[in-house]
Amino acid sequence: MKLVNAAQMRAIDQQTINDYGIPGIVLMENAGISVVDVIAEVLEGLSGKTVVILAGKGNNGGDGFVVARHLINAGAQVYTFFLGKEEDLTVDAGLNYKVLVNMQASIYPLQEEADLDGLTVTLLTCDMVVDAIYGVGFKGSLNEFDSQVAAMVNWCQAPVVAVDIPSGVEADTGRVYKEAIRANYTVTMGLPKIGLVLEPGKLYTGTLSVADISIPRSLLESPGLNTNLITHDIIRPLLVPRSPESHKGTYGHVLVIGGSLGLTGAVFMASYAALRSGAGLVTAALPESVQPVVEAGLIEVMTTPLAETSQGAIALEALPALENLLGTASVCAIGPGMSRYGEAKAVVRFVLEKSGIPVVIDADGLNALQDDISVLKDRQVPVILTPHPGEMARLCGKSIEEVQDNRIQIAADFATTWGITLVLKGNKTVIATPGGELYINISGNPGMATAGSGDVLCGIITGLIAQGLKPVWAAVAGVYLHGLAGDYAAEAKGQRGLIAGDLIQFLPEALLSFEKNNLST
16 A cells, blocks of 8 residues: 655645546545544444534645534534634635534634633533544644643543544654644545654554545556555565475575674574575575584574684685575575674675675674675675664664654665665664665564564565565565564563564464465455
């Protein structure tokens, strides 16, 4: 499903009106009806219910006036509070306002402190509150008066339905400054807004539904909309049933390069996750002194000992052996447990230069790039980088705070600049492609914030590439499956006690959910 920012949604609305001849008043009517449908479902009927509507002066307020009309006609007791002046209403909102006036509906001004008393009384006894104050054009923070209104709504015990987006939430970023209305339900029009799926905006959104308000399908699926929400339906076609005549060679050979003294667990988890994701063969190449540790723990994984430094990390003398291994593998992951040391940069550069297969760079492989990232320009194969925010900050020369404040744009710029696929990990992991396409993931939970979780993701992505998925789609599917396995694990064990090994344990269950679905269709 596509995600849009405010400017894209406005453009879609204007194209709908100007190019297709669907009047704005029709879109507003359909939006209001869609909200009424949700209210009716939540309240299990409308007759006799008491509903408070908070309407602003823009088209969002116009949607609210439509909601009020239909609720009144359905037998509800409706109190409409208008945060504006009639002369400031948009044209379509003004028409619907006049309809309410002609119906002799109860419309109360809400512009100054004295007006808050009436709102307080109605909030004490109402069955539902409708937030139609601000739409997707809102930016910054609510003014002092609107903040008071939002605080009163948040204090109210009645459920809240937001029209398009909760007031006080930025549509492009999900940012909330000071106060914002916390909705239990949000009915967004046409397409979800980016800010509704990113924190903190998601926390204010509640249950999200997307309303069809008659915007032409071609506009909603336009190639110009390059931000996508990763859903089960996107992943399902990628995980096709296996052929009865297949064998281990059919599903590829993963090479995991990494490990060092004290950091064998990262290679262990990346290798095991690659196997659990469905790869046919996995080889872990790691320093000779730690190779027995991994071999003893992972009987299904092949291991290759490499020449090592005095600190127990991969030495430059191992490069010929690595070149031979690259020639037998389908995909390579480099970096898990590799540690930070002087020769790491040369090892990563060598792998990029000599590899004829896709390369996934994770963990200390990323740290080895930070001083000379130009090596990415010279590669001849698809490359996926999987940084967490700290690693991303080092790669692009920004602070962690800057990365976190602008995750989507930073990921997009980096991926297109260097021609790689970037998986920016964290809450709502962002996948950015070399061609400018973006994917936002919503599977997963805070329990996954634990050591080794990223190594598991690295293994899943490489395992999917080995099975034939294009690197970009392996990244998208891998991130979603990683989060889904985390959700299954948290459901069984709770978030606080979740460890990275649990993600591997529940990965087959995540994959099984797709196998069952594919077999039934």
